[in-house]
Amino acid sequence: MANVQITSRQAYRRTDDYTPGTPKLKLVTEDIKLPLAPTSVLIKVHAVSLNYRDANISNGGNPWPVIPHGIICNDAAGEVIAVGQGVQTLAVGDRVGPIIDTENITGRESTRSWLAADEDGVLADYLVFDERKVCKLPTHLDWVEASIIPCAGVTAWTALKNTSIGQSVLIQGTGGVSMFALKLARAAGLKVILSSSSDDKLKDMKERFSSPPLLTVNYAKNPAWHEEVLKYTNGAGVDLVIEVGGTQSLVKSMKCTRRGGIISQVGYLSKQNVNELEEFLPLLIDRRVILRGINAGSKHDMDDLCAALSATLMRFDDIIDLVYSFDKADEAVEFIWQGKQVGKLVIRL
Numbered sequence: 001m002a003n004v005q006i007t008s009r010q011a012y013r014r015t016d017d018y019t020p021g022t023p024k025l026k027l028v029t030e031d032i033k034l035p036l037a038p039t040s041v042l043i044k045v046h047a048v049s050l051n052y053r054d055a056n057i058s059n060g061g062n063p064w065p066v067i068p069h070g071i072i073c074n075d076a077a078g079e080v081i082a083v084g085q086g087v088q089t090l091a092v093g094d095r096v097g098p099i100i101d102t103e104n105i106t107g108r109e110s111t112r113s114w115l116a117a118d119e120d121g122v123l124a125d126y127l128v129f130d131e132r133k134v135c136k137l138p139t140h141l142d143w144v145e146a147s148i149i150p151c152a153g154v155t156a157w158t159a160l161k162n163t164s165i166g167q168s169v170l171i172q173g174t175g176g177v178s179m180f181a182l183k184l185a186r187a188a189g190l191k192v193i194l195s196s197s198s199d200d201k202l203k204d205m206k207e208r209f210s211s212p213p214l215l216t217v218n219y220a221k222n223p224a225w226h227e228e229v230l231k232y233t234n235g236a237g238v239d240l241v242i243e244v245g246g247t248q249s250l251v252k253s254m255k256c257t258r259r260g261g262i263i264s265q266v267g268y269l270s271k272q273n274v275n276e277l278e279e280f281l282p283l284l285i286d287r288r289v290i291l292r293g294i295n296a297g298s299k300h301d302m303d304d305l306c307a308a309l310s311a312t313l314m315r316f317d318d319i320i321d322l323v324y325s326f327d328k329a330d331e332a333v334e335f336i337w338q339g340k341q342v343g344k345l346v347i348r349l
Ligand SMILES: NC(=O)c1ccc[n+]([C@@H]2O[C@H](COP(=O)([O-])OP(=O)(O)OC[C@H]3O[C@@H](n4cnc5c(N)ncnc54)[C@H](OP(=O)(O)O)[C@@H]3O)[C@@H](O)[C@H]2O)c1
Pocket: 051, 052, 053, 151, 152, 155, 172, 173, 174, 175, 176, 177, 178, 195, 196, 197, 198, 201, 219, 244, 245, 246, 248, 249, 265, 266, 267, 268, 269, 270, 294, 295, 296, 297, 336, 339, 341, 343
């Protein structure tokens, strides 16, 4: 281990007080377990990106169990500042981000351990991880951009799998995963239809992604939004949908997916009501839709994504909505909880 002086860290732990208006996070100072285990690395965190999940967990809405008073967030970028004696794949100075399910290395593991749920998350100034649970990040990105890769990026990457140049994709909403997916879809030569509840957001996105012109649909104003999507695809339906609505939108998404097309079920942002799924099975069979559950991705997926980003030198400054300082973490979580962002909100350390 290199000679570093760091023995403690600052981290944001959940208060687990879900009363509206009370603080959801508490800043704590705690010891770092030293010396490092032989295969562990010490990471100085430079940026942490927030996801809807962080606000949901902080407000007690997560459907999966979480450890009490855990550290929130699962999207971080930082620099290796010390390595255990047996570390072979990383060195001091490497730019890295932890994977978000630390047991999902190849995609075939039967167990899981999600950051910020089954174990502590990453909203802290220093982190310790086993080298197998950490990926090297592309060197052309700044810390803020790189921090959106492990969760939003990997989710968008796996949700777009099995598409090829010229195919069409419906991307729902202007949140972080969707914006990342939009960038990847454009780079992959896909025809993109973007939906949003806001004409202003759609106008803004059309300006940002003007060539080729972005096709857009307002799903809030037009309850029959799936028909607009069908029109954009000459009645056939899109090859792939990035689904974030859940029960409220899934049947409509199936109606505007081509026969044999794929729906990547990423989220469930609408109020979930199973009564809205009455047509689900007949449609699934009739349209031969492949409904694919997405759960971020494995370490291998993140390595593949980072290779693609390095090869294309893709930047993400155009989908970073806001950057907060570390001391404003509670405010940042509330901003996400209110759904005010377009794209990503990142905390810089
Ligand atoms: N499965 C996974 O691995 C994984 C990973 C990351 C996130 N997620 C999930 O994916 C979803 C999106 O995450 P995120 O971090 O991108 O969230 P986000 O940044 O908070 O974005 C949410 C956006 O989704 C849109 N939206 C809200 N309700 C909708 C609905 N009923 N139908 C269609 N679009 C809707 C809204 O866009 P407009 O304002 O433009 O309408 C909203 O701004 C969440 O449910 C999250 O839990 C899943």
